[in-house]
Amino acid sequence: xxxxxxxxxxxxxxxxxxxxxxxxxxxxxxxxxxxxxxxxxxxxxxxxxxxxxxxxxxxxxxxxxxxxxxxxxxxxxxxxxxxxxxxxxxxxxxxxxxxxxxxxxxxxxxxxxxxxxxxxxxxxxxxxxxxxxxxxxxxxxxxxxxxxxxxxxxxxxxxxxxxxxxxxxxxxxxxxxxxxxxxxxxxxxxxxxxxxxxxxxxxxxxxxxxxxxxxxxxxxxxxxxxxxxxxxxxxxxxxxxxxxxxxxxxxxxxxxxxxxxxxxxxxxxxxxxxxxxxxxxxxxxxxxxxxxxxxxxxxxxxxxxxxxxxxxxxxxxxxxxxxxxxxxxxxxxxxxxxxxxxxxxxxxxxxxxxxxxxxxxxxxxxxxxxxxxxxxxxxxxxxxxxxxxxxxxxxxxxxxxxxxxxxxxxxxxxxxxxxxxxxxxxxxxxxxxxxxxxxxxxxxxxx
Numbered sequence: 542x543x544x545x546x547x548x549x550x551x552x553x554x555x556x557x558x559x560x561x562x563x564x565x566x567x568x569x570x571x572x573x574x575x576x577x578x579x580x581x582x583x584x585x586x587x588x589x590x591x592x593x594x595x596x597x598x599x600x601x602x603x604x605x606x607x608x609x610x611x612x613x614x615x616x617x618x619x620x621x622x623x624x625x626x627x628x629x630x631x632x633x634x635x636x637x638x639x640x641x642x643x644x645x646x647x648x649x650x651x652x653x654x655x656x657x658x659x660x661x662x663x664x665x666x667x668x669x670x671x672x673x674x675x676x677x678x679x680x681x682x683x684x685x686x687x688x689x690x691x692x693x694x695x696x697x698x699x700x701x702x703x704x705x706x707x708x709x710x711x712x713x714x715x716x717x718x719x720x721x722x723x724x725x726x727x728x729x730x731x732x733x734x735x736x737x738x739x740x741x742x743x744x745x746x747x748x749x750x751x752x753x754x755x756x757x758x759x760x761x762x763x764x765x766x767x768x769x770x771x772x773x774x775x776x777x778x779x780x781x782x783x784x785x786x787x788x789x790x791x792x793x794x795x796x797x798x799x800x801x802x803x804x805x806x807x808x809x810x811x812x813x814x815x816x817x818x819x820x821x822x823x824x825x826x827x828x829x830x831x832x833x834x835x836x837x838x839x840x841x842x843x844x845x846x847x848x849x850x851x852x853x854x855x856x857x858x859x860x861x862x863x864x865x866x867x868x869x870x871x872x873x874x875x876x877x878x879x880x881x882x883x884x885x886x887x888x889x890x891x892x893x894x895x896x897x898x899x900x901x902x903x904x905x906x907x908x909x910x911x912x913x914x915x916x917x918x919x920x921x922x923x924x925x926x927x928x929x930x931x932x933x934x935x936x937x938x939x940x941x942x943x944x945x946x947x948x949x950x951x952x953x954x955x956x957x958x959x960x961x962x963x964x965x966x967x968x969x970x971x972x973x974x975x976x977x978x979x980x981x982x983x984x985x986x987x988x
Contacts, residue, residue, distance in 0.1 A: 542620060554662070555658055558622075558656060562613055562617050562653045570616075571609035579594060606647045628664055634860055665850065667914050669845075670841075670969075679974065680982045681979065710741035714792075715735055720784055725783075747784055756788050760788050763786075799814060800814060858903050866895055928956065
């Protein structure tokens with residue numbers, strides 16, 4: 542059917558496949574179409590299926606030729622893609638599309654030449670990926686870092702307890718207050734019952750923090766307050782008011798002391814403060830180690846990417862962005878239609894919103910492709926026992942063997958990727974960069 546086919550590489554990992562179809566194939570296809578209609582069409586003056594070919598051709602020739610040509614094109618594309626070199630096979634989600642479709646000839650008396658374009662997996666040579674030099678920050682966990690971490694725990698375990706001594710800064714007080722007029726009568730609408738705030742925070746209208754210091758529970762006090770000339774509420778600007786305050790309750794936030802009892806409260810695994818401190822140090826060190834590993838791998842991968850151009854096809858980026866979009870929608874907890882409505886309110890379409898994801902998606906794909914190539918070239922293998930253990934750990938509930946087998950290959954692939962990562966960290970040179978605090982490193986990492 543196909544007289545010849547040739548492939549031309551276009552930019553961004555697309556190709557153009559030109560196919561020439563023999564005239565006989567077109568003629569045969571046309572005959573098939575003609576026979577189909579001769580059997581099924583009913584024309585006035587003829588019994589069903591009895592209209593002569595010449596009448597049909599006169600009436601429907603153009604349409605039938607077109608149908609014949611397009612079905613030939615479909616078959617020829619399928620056939621050509623079976624025989625095309627592996628590296629030129631289309632990506633599973635890239636549909637071949639006809640080039641210059643409106644100018645395709647529907648003549649059936651000569652050979653037909655046409656072309657289709659589609660995306661392929663990017664073709665590139667792996668650059669050097671070992672013995673590269675990268676710089677990695679030196680991160681130290683100081684005693685101060687450990688203390689901060691333990692202080693956070695203490696804050697989380699603080700108790701608010703009532704106290705009998707007079708008010709101090711930092712106490713949580715509950716009070717009633719009301720404005721009094723010149724005669725000492727309460728001014729309607731100015732009273733507030735059970736107002737709670739922390740002394741020293743300034744979160745109250747009359748700014749009475751200092752006036753409360755030294756007062757005790759159940760004590761009443763009348764004070765005068767003069768408001769500044771530039772006060773935000775003009776009716777109070779420059780005015781002096783008399784305020785009657787009743788302290789109803791004084792509480793204090795008690796942060797537990799750092800002692801063995803506190804360590805035991807945090808976990809039955811600890812007996813002493815020393816246990817808590819060493820466990821905290823270990824927890825921080827583990828977190829640091831996994832982030833450092835990521836940082837090292839990232840640095841190596843960036844170095845590799847600098848040395849190679851990988852033209853990523855548009856369809857691959859579309860798929861990656863689309864899966865990020867689906868994740869985003871499911872995390873929003875709203876149906877997609879609602880998320881789209883919400884964007885519309887902000888004058889945005891899904892494409893506008895996801896546009897700045899494309900760059901990250903493209904980098905992810907490049908990294909995947911590089912890792913995939915290294916993984917194949919180094920032929921990492923996973924021990925059966927190692928794989929069994931990982932499958933059991935990841936799928937503890939799954940009994941169905943078929944499901945297990947399906948995930949098993951995915952998990953094995955994941956493990957090989959991890960091996961590729963470890964390999965890259967091991968086979969490249971890690972130079973010590975500048976010293977960075979644990980806090981700064983972890984904060985930077987999370988962004």
